[in-house]
Amino acid sequence: MNKVLLIDDEERMLELLTLYLKPYPYFCRKAVGAKAGLKFVKEEKFDLILLDIMMPEMNGWEVCREIRQYSDVPIIMVTAREQKEDIVKGLKLGADDYITKPFNEEELVARMDALLRRTRPVNRIEVERLLWDEDQFELSYKKQLVKLTPKEFAIIGLLMKNPGRVFSRNQLIDLVWGMHSETEGRTVDSHVRNMREKIREVGFPIDDYFHTVWGVGYKWIRK
Template sequence: MPLHILIVEDEPSIADTLIYACQSEQMLATHVTLGQLALDCLKQQPFDTILLDIGLPDMTGFEVCRQLRRFCATPVIFLTARDHEVDRIMGLEIGADDYVPKPFSPREVIARIKAIQRRLHPENTPAVAGLQLDELASRIYYHQHLLQLTRYEYLLLKTLIQQPHRVFSRTALMDTIWQSAEETMERTVDTHIKTLRNKLRELSLKQALHSQEMIVTHRGMGYSLLP
């Protein structure tokens, strides 16, 4: 599928340049001029990268970034006419992934988008049915939205992602995930499977994502991520 880029820029000439550059690379581009419109878009559908101007009419790009990081892990590249070190540091500290000062080359922006995507989706990173595992950060994303998981929920879903068609018995999951936990029972697996299903379902509804029941129960055998 082509990358879908959200462009948040109130200057028409700059926005048109970015839209053309994205489309020339077979990327989809959605353009909005206000920070609130960007936040609304991100709550309605997933994007692959956000190109975010700092100087917006309704709120600063910094504030947009702060708010979107509460519910969204989509990479952010700041676009700004300001090239002060303090602005770059602030942007990175609140969750931006990159920073491009104006005037910029559209080709450079495209190159930075591709570089971020290569880091996000290396060939050896498991990605199954919209689930993306980031082992270095101990995080799992569902259609690029961060799942809020407890330690054992993360370990359980990670185990299923790494072998998506394998049927894991409750005993195998207990031995793999709850090795050091005291006084655990096999019913613990069922409880965590239930909470994982609920979190995936809730995120799908909240973000209007196309979803399916990915964690499958095999009666008398155990669980797998896919049938």
């Protein structure tokens, strides 16, 4: 069951959307107006957001831009009519898709399904019997569990999901801790050290995979 946030200033539209989505595996939460919407986004985790562009206090683009400062949640913009300008602007600000009013049930659901399908996050990845599993929050090598802390788990997951790519300490801080974190770059080193040690203990050749890129950062070797 996917959690969807509907943001619109018109209650009628919120009701209509809820009604449309009722038969589908979507659980809707309704936010009346931009401010209420932003509040919801900060407090809860959603799988998708349907965001109306035309709202009085703050328009949909501003809401979209603000959300994108701290979240990658998929967003579909709802526009009154086919206005190319609007659409381009919306997508540039980070929206993932758009739909024009009036729309029918099938189109709405089809776009939502498609967006979720293409943005579904990777939550399991395996390399040479080293398995990173986000659902279980476990890293294991040949069935032996490696007990990692949340930060260690997040760091190795990010690197494994992006093999070959170097991440600087600051990038890691932005991605793992979240932007606006004040954490020092050296802190990453500590976590890396602890993590390497724990993984080494179970016998996985971590040093063949998790490399330091001198003067730049860290990367997971693509084999």
